[in-house]
Structures are given as structure tokens and as C-alpha cells.
Amino acid sequence: MKNRILLFLLTLISLSFAACNKDEEITFDPNAKLNFSTDSVLFDTVFTSVGSTVRRFKIFNYNEKAINLDEIKIGGGANSSFVMNVNGRPIVDGKNVKINGKDSINILVRVNINPTLENQPFIVQDSILMFFNGKRERIPLLAYGQNAIFLKNEVIKSTTSWNSKLPYIISNSVTIEENATLNIAPGTRVLFHNGATMHVKGTLNAVGTRKDTILFASDRTERIYEEEPGQWNGVHIYGSSKNSIINYATIKNGIAGITVDSLSSNSNPKLVLANTVVKNMQVVGLLGYHTELVAYNNLFYNCGQYLIYGIGGGNYDLAQNTFAAYNFNFARRTSAVHLSDFISATEFASLKATLTNNIIWGSLEDELTIEKKSTAVSVLDIKNNVIKTTQSGFNGNGNLINSDPLFINARQGNFKLNENSPAKNKGLSLITHPYFSGYLSKDLLAKERLFPSELGCYENN
Numbered sequence: 369m370k371n372r373i374l375l376f377l378l379t380l381i382s383l384s385f386a387a388c389n390k391d392e393e394i395t396f397d398p399n400a401k402l403n404f405s406t407d408s409v410l411f412d413t414v415f416t417s418v419g420s421t422v423r424r425f426k427i428f429n430y431n432e433k434a435i436n437l438d439e440i441k442i443g444g445g446a447n448s449s450f451v452m453n454v455n456g457r458p459i460v461d462g463k464n465v466k467i468n469g470k471d472s473i474n475i476l477v478r479v480n481i482n483p484t485l486e487n488q489p490f491i492v493q494d495s496i497l498m499f500f501n502g503k504r505e506r507i508p509l510l511a512y513g514q515n516a517i518f519l520k521n522e523v524i525k526s527t528t529s530w531n532s533k534l535p536y537i538i539s540n541s542v543t544i545e546e547n548a549t550l551n552i553a554p555g556t557r558v559l560f561h562n563g564a565t566m567h568v569k570g571t572l573n574a575v576g577t578r579k580d581t582i583l584f585a586s587d588r589t590e591r592i593y594e595e596e597p598g599q600w601n602g603v604h605i606y607g608s609s610k611n612s613i614i615n616y617a618t619i620k621n622g623i624a625g626i627t628v629d630s631l632s633s634n635s636n637p638k639l640v641l642a643n644t645v646v647k648n649m650q651v652v653g654l655l656g657y658h659t660e661l662v663a664y665n666n667l668f669y670n671c672g673q674y675l676i677y678g679i680g681g682g683n684y685d686l687a688q689n690t691f692a693a694y695n696f697n698f699a700r701r702t703s704a705v706h707l708s709d710f711i712s713a714t715e716f717a718s719l720k721a722t723l724t725n726n727i728i729w730g731s732l733e734d735e736l737t738i739e740k741k742s743t744a745v746s747v748l749d750i751k752n753n754v755i756k757t758t759q760s761g762f763n764g765n766g767n768l769i770n771s772d773p774l775f776i777n778a779r780q781g782n783f784k785l786n787e788n789s790p791a792k793n794k795g796l797s798l799i800t801h802p803y804f805s806g807y808l809s810k811d812l813l814a815k816e817r818l819f820p821s822e823l824g825c826y827e828n829n
Contacts, residue, residue, distance in 0.1 A: 392468060395433035398501050402435060402467070403428040409477050409496075411511035413589040415537055415559075416483040417518070420511070421590050423477045427498075429467040435500055437465040442509075443495040450494050450509050451478045481513035487533055489514045516559075524548050524570070532556045532580065537587050538600075543567040546608040554616070555580035559587040560600030568605045568612060576616035578643070578814040584619040597672065598623050598650035605629070611636050615807070617644045625649045625671075628659040631682065637662045642807040647781070652677050656684075658717050664688055664807040665825045667783060668704075670695060675704045681717030681744055686726055687798060688808060688817075690824035693730025694778050704730045708739035709746055716742035722749040725795040727773050727824035729756050736762065752796040754823050766796060773824065784826045792828055795821030 405426040414420040429435050441461040442448045452459055453476040467473050481492055489512050496507040520539040525548050530536055532555035539561040544550045548570040552558065554577045558566070566572075566584075576582040586599035593599065602622040605612055607630035619625045625646045632638040638660040646653040649671040654661070658680035668675040669692040676691065678684060684707060693704035705728050709719040721738060728736045735756040740746045752766035754773050763769055774786035785791055797819040798808045811817055811827040822828050 392466070393433050394436050394466070395431060396501055398503060400431050400433075400435055400501055402498070402500070402505060403430060404505075404507060406507070408508040408510060411479050412591050413489060413512045413514050414479055414481050415514055415516045415535065415587060415589075416481045418480075418516075418537065418561075418587065420479050421588070421592070425475050425477075425507070426472045427467060427475060428472045429469060432469045434466050434468045434471075437462070437467065437498050437500050439463055439497070439499045440465050441497055443497050448494045449479050449481050449492050449511065449513075451480070452476070452496060453478075477509060479509070479511045481511065483515055486515060524550050527551070529553065530556050530558070535559050535587075537561065538564045538566065541565045541567055544570040544572060544609075546570050549573055551575075552582055554582065557583045557585075559583075559585055559589075560622070561587050562599060563601060565601040566603045568603060569608045571610060572603070572605070572612040572614065574614045574617055578616060580616075582614075582617040584617060584622075586621045593621070595621065595648050597621055597648045597670075602627060602649075605639055608633075609638065610634055612638065613640045613642075614644055615640070615642045619644065619646045621648045623650045624655050625653045627655045627657075628661060629657040630659055632660045637685075640664075640803075640807070641666055643812050645812075646675075647671070654678075656682055657711070658682050661685070662803065664803060665810075665812045666690075667692070667812060667825050669693070669778075669781065669783065673700055673702045674706055677702075677706050679706075679708045680711040680715055681709045681719040681746075684719075684721045684723075686722070687724045687801070688726065688795070688811070688821070688823075688825055690727045690783050690826070691729070691735070692727070692775065692778060692783050693732070693735055695731060696779060700732070703732065703737040704728055704735040706737045706739075708737075708741065709744045710739060710741035716744050718745040718747075720747045723751070723753055724749075724798065725752050725821060725823050727754045727791060729754060729773055732756070733758050752794060752823065754791050754794075766794070768794065768823075783824070785822055785824065785828055787828070789822070789828075791823035793820045794823050795819060 409423045492511045494509045498505040516535040516537045518537045522542040524544045527549045529551040531553045535557040546569045552574040599621045602624040605628045641663040643665045645667045651672045653668045653671045653675045656678035660683045662685040666689045691704045710716045754768045771790040773791045774789040776782045812825040815827045
């Protein structure tokens with residue numbers, strides 16, 4: 369019996385060696401071909417000295433016999449901006465790399481671009497070269513590189529201005545100290561490394577234009593990260609902060625877009641947020657703790673739990689905003705807009721909420737929640753909004769309850785109104801509003817607003 373088992377094992381080993389020998393037999397036929405999963409490797413904008421994500425491709429050998437790569441290398445050698453990894457091993461110039469018949473190998477490529485004096489994007493090129501059976505194959509490598517201003521744990525202690533010539537790349541944090549002001553010019557890009565935060569203890573004055581909006585986003589500009597949530601923390605406005613303005617901006621791909629944690633210390637709003645798109649936040653678009661917010665002509669969408677979450681009371685004036693809570697990337701169970709006078713049994717305060725000419729819509733049955741759970745006074749003025757809700761308390765005052773606003777294409781992020789939208793010409797006149805001339809006379813696209821206006825941030829005239 370033992371001899372039979374031994375003979376069986378020897379037979380298996382022999383077959384195994386035979387199979388291996390067959391796989392590793394090399395063809396030197398000049399007509400033998402290799403196939404590639406891509407004809408080139410492209411990196412989108414890569415900031416100098418930061419590096420990039422890895423690109424992967426495969427080399428396939430569909431021949432019966434193995435092919436030996438006499439050499440596989442980066443054309444530029446050790447001086448190249450590109451680095452290659454072949455089947456888990458870093459290689460600059462590899463010799464005798466075998467690809468068995470009916471098999472493949474993995475190639476990983478990373479790029480790191482050295483700083484130059486150029487302000488505009490520039491192109492870095494190289495190739496992966498492969499030599500076998502008397503011939504050469506080539507895979508082009510292409511990266512768009514750009515210089516930037518790199519800030520790590522930056523503290524702004526006096527009036528400082530950022531311009532649009534180069535992007536600002538924030539690592540860890542940037543802090544605007546109390547009594548300091550950061551002015552951000554139209555068209556400026558403020559890009560955050562993973563986990564980075566902007567701390568506003570003084571004043572943030574980020575005022576763009578319709579043509580040149582300001583961007584707050586991740587520093588990962590590759591296409592696969594373009595709409596990916598959770599890549600940086602967000603903007604945090606503290607108790608000592610005052611008179612902050614964000615106008616004509618895009619804030620995207622963070623965890624909590626804007627956090628505001630207190631009431632204003634003077635007669636001006638803590639934060640004026642206008643003509644801004646807040647999207648792709650992992651948790652919340654705007655988080656407020658007993659705070660003051662005025663928000664006009666903004667578009668909020670695709671946030672993990674809430675678009676606006678304000679607790680502990682506070683003062684909210686929300687007019688002509690579109691809150692579109694469809695959440696194609698998240699499983700959400702919370703209202704798009706949630707305001708409450710309550711944090712805990714010992715933390716609560718009066719809530720004043722004025723909501724006018726907004727669209728509050730999404731995939732859930734209740735997209736607006738206003739909680740009154742304490743003895744604090746609540747003053748609510750909710751007029752001429754589209755609201756998706758099961759609560760009868762929002763009926764009347766010109767509100768359109770459960771009337772689909774008919775966005776042109778919510779899945780593609782187009783929240784303009786269809787010609788047949790019930791939200792057309794339903795807006796309450798805001799001509800006497802104190803911020804009419806500054807923010808409400810035009811819509812998000814800078815079109816003149818005619819009353820009765822469309823509800824939401826877009827005017828159809």
C-alpha cells in the first residue's frame with residue numbers, strides 16, 4: 369500500500385515537472401507577438417513633488433510557448449520621472465523577464481514630477497521599452513504636470529491674499545488665526561491632501577465670480593478621484609471667527625464641507641454662503657452647532673447623510689437654494705435639511721429659521737425635518753418652497769408639497785428646471801430683502817431674477 373502511494377506521488381511530481389517544463393519552453397519565433405491591456409499609460413494633472421496614483425496594465429502572452437523579454441526598461445532610465453514595477457519588483461532596466469505561454473505579467477507605473485518655473489500645466493513623457501525575439505515594443509507614458517504652492521500646517525497671522533496663478537496644496541492644515549483675514553481671489557484652486565482641514569478662527573473672504581469660481585477640493589486630480597467623496601476634512605469656522613464670506617465657489621469631495629460652531633459675535637452673519645456648489649461630501653454638506661448662517665443661490669447635492677444639519681438652535685436664513693438629496697453614491701436615511709433646537713438635555717437654544725423660495729427634494733419621503741424638543745423659543749417662517757414631506761405642518765404659505773420640481777437630469781448633476789416644472793414662477797418677491805442687491809437679484813448662473821421667480825438656485829427666464 370505504501371509503495372502504491374509513493375508511486376502515485378512520484379507520478380504526480382513527474383507530471384508537475386513536465387507541465388512546468390512545457391510552460392517554460394521559450395519560443396524565439398520573430399512572428400510571436402505580445403498583447404497589451406492598453407496602448408498607452410496616461411496620468412492626469414500631477415502636482416510637482418507630490419507624485420500620483422499608480423497606473424496598472426498587463427502584458428499578455430497568448431502563445432503556447434513562453435516569451436523571454438531580453439530587456440524591459442523605462443526609456444529615460446534612472447533619470448526618468450516614471451518608476452516601473454514588474455510582478456511586484458521595482459525595475460529600472462530588467463533583463464530576461466519570462467512570460468509563460470498563455471500567461472501574463474502585471475506592470476505598475478508611478479510618476480513623480482520635479483518642480484519647474486512654469487505656471488501652466490506641462491507634459492512629461494517617456495516610454496516602457498521591451499526587446500524580445502529580435503524586435504522592440506513600446507508603451508508610451510504621458511503625464512500632465514503642474515507646479516503648485518505647498519503649505520503644511522500653515523498659520524496665517526495677518527491679512528494675506530492668495531491668487532489664481534498656482535494652486536495651493538494643503539497638507540495637514542491651514543489655520544487663519546483670530547483677527548487675521550485670508551482673501552482668496554477669483555479662480556483660485558485650494559486643494560487639500562488626504563485628511564487636511566482649513567481652520568477659520570479669523571475671517572475667510574473667498575469671493576469668486578461667475579466666470580472664475582474658487583475651488584475647494586482634494587489634491588487628487590486624476591479622473592478616478594474627480595467625484596470621489598471623503599478625500600479631505602473640510603472648512604471649519606470657529607467661535608472667534610467673524611464676517612466670513614464664500615461666494616461663487618465649489619466645495620467638493622470632502623467629509624464635512626463646512627462646519628460652523630457658534631453664533632456671530634457682531635451684527636453681521638457668521639458666514640454668508642452664496643452662489644456655491646457643495647457636493648460629494650461623505651457625511652454632510654454644512655454642519656452647524658448653535659450657529660448663524662445666511663445662504664443664497666446655493667446648490668447642495670450628493671452628501672452621505674445630510675445636506676444641511678443644524679442643531680442646538682441658531683439663526684438660519686435660506687433663500688433660493690436647491691437642496692437635491694438623491695445620493696446615488698450613498699445609502700441615506702436622514703432628511704436633506706435637518707434643523708433642531710436640541711443637542712442634549714443640557715444643550716439647547718432658540719431656533720430661528722427662515723426658508724424662502726428653496727427646493728428641498730430627494731429620494732426619501734421626508735427631506736425637511738425641523739425639530740422642537742426643548743423649552744427654547746422657535747420662530748419658523750417657511751414660505752414658497754418645494755418640499756418633499758409627509759408632515760402636514762408645512763402646508764400653506766405658498767409651499768408646494770410633494771410636487772416633483774422636474775430637474776433636467778439629477779443623475780448627471782443637472783438641477784436646472786424642466787420647462788414644465790411646477791417650481792416655475794412660484795417665488796416670493798425678495799426685492800426688499802437686505803441682501804437682494806448683493807446676492808439675490810441674480811441666480812447661480814448670474815441671470816437676472818424676475819419675480820415671481822423660479823424656486824431654487826436657477827432662474828429659467
